[in-house]
Amino acid sequence: MGRRTAWWRAGAWRGRPSARVRMAAAAAVLYTAAIPASWPAEAAPAAGAPGASDPSVSSYAFAEGAQSVTGATGTTDAPRLQVGKTYRSSLAKGAKVYYSFDLDVDSNTYVSATAVPAKGAKLSVTDGIRVSVQNTDSNSCSYQSASFGAAKSPHPVTAWGARTASPANPVCKGAGAYYVVVERVGMADSSPGAWDLELTAMSEPPVDQAGSTNPPKAWNSASPTPVSGAPRTSQGGAGYSRATTVGQGVWRADISPGQTLFYKVPVDWGRQLSATAELGTTSGGGQGYAVEALGMTLYNPVRAHVEDTSVGYDGKQQSLSLAPVPPVEYANRYAVGDQLSGMRFAGSYYLVLHLSKGVADEFGDGPFGLTLRVRLQGTAQDGPGYTGQSVPRNVFQVTDEDRQNAAAGGAGGGNAAMTAVAAAGIGAGTVVLVVLGVWTVVARRRAAGA
Template sequence: MGRRCTAWWRARGWHGRCPSRHARVAVVAVVLGAAAVVPGEAAFAAGTSPGSYAFEAPGPYAFDENARSVDGATDTTGADRLDVGTTYRSALPQDGKLYYRLELDATSNVYVSVTAVPRAGTTVTPTDNLRVTLQDTDSRSCSYETVGFGSRSPHPIAAWGARETPVPGSSCQGAGTYYVIVERADRDDSSSDAWDLELAPVSEPRLRQTGATEAPEDWNSASPTPLLDEAEHREGGDGFTRAATVGQGVWRDDLRPGQTVFYKVPVDWGQQLYATAELGGSSGGDGGLVAVALDMSLYNPVRARVDDVSVSYNGSQKTGTLDPLPPVEYANRYDNSDQVNGMRFAGSYYLVLHLAEQVGERFGDGPFELTLRTRVSGAAEAGPGYAGSAQPPNLFELTAQDREATNVGGSEASGSSDDTMAVVAVSGIGAGTVLLAVLGVWTLVARRRVGAW
């Protein structure tokens, strides 16, 4: 059933696993319904000016279906407010520089991640960049980051801004108004297409007690022994909010040129994350070389990029591995390198993999086999002791759902599990088209093997 089953249910709002072909399936009800437009399926398309929206067919990225649309202002005057814990939709014109407003307290750390999504058919170059800056009311920068595509293959990219407190010597302290500035930097003027945006402002509460103010210097930086378990099929999601959850193990997916997939790996305080991606060989093609064929980027729970690796491709299988990263520690934020200070939170870390369009030009439409190996090592430790709740809640911790999905401390750690899944699909009213829908309850009993490290 695989990909078709998953795609059918996702189109109707279900994001769980599909039943295996060996599961006992009981269809208990059939009802007459109508085809629905699922929230989040229709993507916003911006007009020629900020705030002018129309609807278009779904693009290559699944935006948060609960995101609010927001207009970016051309200056600070009239900039719309962003509330932490809420996700937003917007769009950035080719020559645009947009402003959004934050009203912050004096003690919380606030992070704003901006995901830029070129529309279908858009041309990009390695010099096309997204820049995100966070400033105070005196135009003094709290932070800025510039992120590029690294190739001529359009795909979602994300950059972030931060207001951290207390930071000695920083002007960005205290309660008040701050601005998020989103722009295209070092762009190719031949491209006039707008980029759709997803903005995700979040907050991290202060600590109850001040801890270490220097990053740990000693940690295990050796590469682990490669995982040799049999691969389990796991289809990647098509956006941050639809990322497929994986724990430690070997996972297989099929990618087509131009496709981007998202996985999330829950990582607790004190644990280390390792990831390797392998692109399978191809029997077709002209034997040429694609310099940047597969890109794997790691983002932390606030969607800030931690590290990435790219591999070239000539039709033979190729592997890319992230450099060893430190255990998750609150004090990692005091290090200067992205690879260390990005590992400052417990929570879901995102692996985003993109297969370049140029692979299809040289080696055909595929699909191409992706093998993803993920390891989470080390015992979980107690958190730093926050004096409040993050927004959104549970952002910097592993929930019971995370642990169940990754088999952390669950019965599957011993090799088996009895899962019961109830699925209810209800259709709504479409654009004058009435279809036959099925309301079913599936009782699934399956035994799945989980490989050990």
């Protein structure tokens, strides 16, 4: 940069450049200067920011542009949120906070809350959050809890709630105000600091014709053989909004103690997802055993929990696999249990992997090799025939872009941000080269004239 600046200041000829050249040069400078302003904050952490200098910790990447909101202590002052948007809030120890939504009469609405404890927070085995959706008569439409497990390792955990316009749930029918309640639970031995929250709400339109309300009775529940082959590098993202898109294949990444990696897998109607994760052998020596060292959780497109699994680690390679889940079908929502009812719509499913901070105590800071094997079985089918669009758009379908990103294995998330920045850089560089070329031609002509 210093050399180029000196060249620009020195000039290649005597005399003043034309107005057109001056305008092109100014445009190039402005174009170049605009690039840093559009750089996503999570794509390039600033020095001193969490995760910027400490490779063993990956801070959660909140959705860019998420609006900050403060939860109320009661329903009267509950801030009104909008379906389709993402919000950022906080949850103090012992707190129970309220938010509100205005819902229509016939859409299904799903709300998720992702709690992010501070780096180094002390947690108890039962520490976690509970999310419920209530109507104006204090009747619960749904509720769910999520905890951090025996490893007591700080990482993002997500719980969800729903208001479904279904005959099976007559309590929460009708349009109007509904309340989302988020509270801390099981916190006897946890540290007092507040947790960050990411809140999302998505709506699913009704279907054109009501089908069977009975879940499928038969499906292939045999454990599939994990995908084999040479792995391709695909580093997971640091949050739902930065999740790395992958499809069927073998994917290689690095993970450090305390780090959480997010992947998303587009799954169409009629297709069946399975996944296996392997933690490689440590190269730094060490002896001991880390309980629940590697955990893997499957969430559906609205970030609702489907299932989770974990495995301990003694320094030797270990693997864990999701229990079989049914092919994606609309009628799965009428089944009992998250593992079946969670596979209720097409879209991007999330595989979230966390390496416990306790691994560092026994085997060092890493990073450790991680292999993710993803398989998709079955043939894609037509959807149930929605009468409208989801909010946000395309949540419950697999787009052509999703398929392309999955085939590329690494598109989306932070990689997409880097691609955009690279494209912007190339564009700016092209403008500068054009300006320099024009300037050189003008200089030569003037020299020839002299």
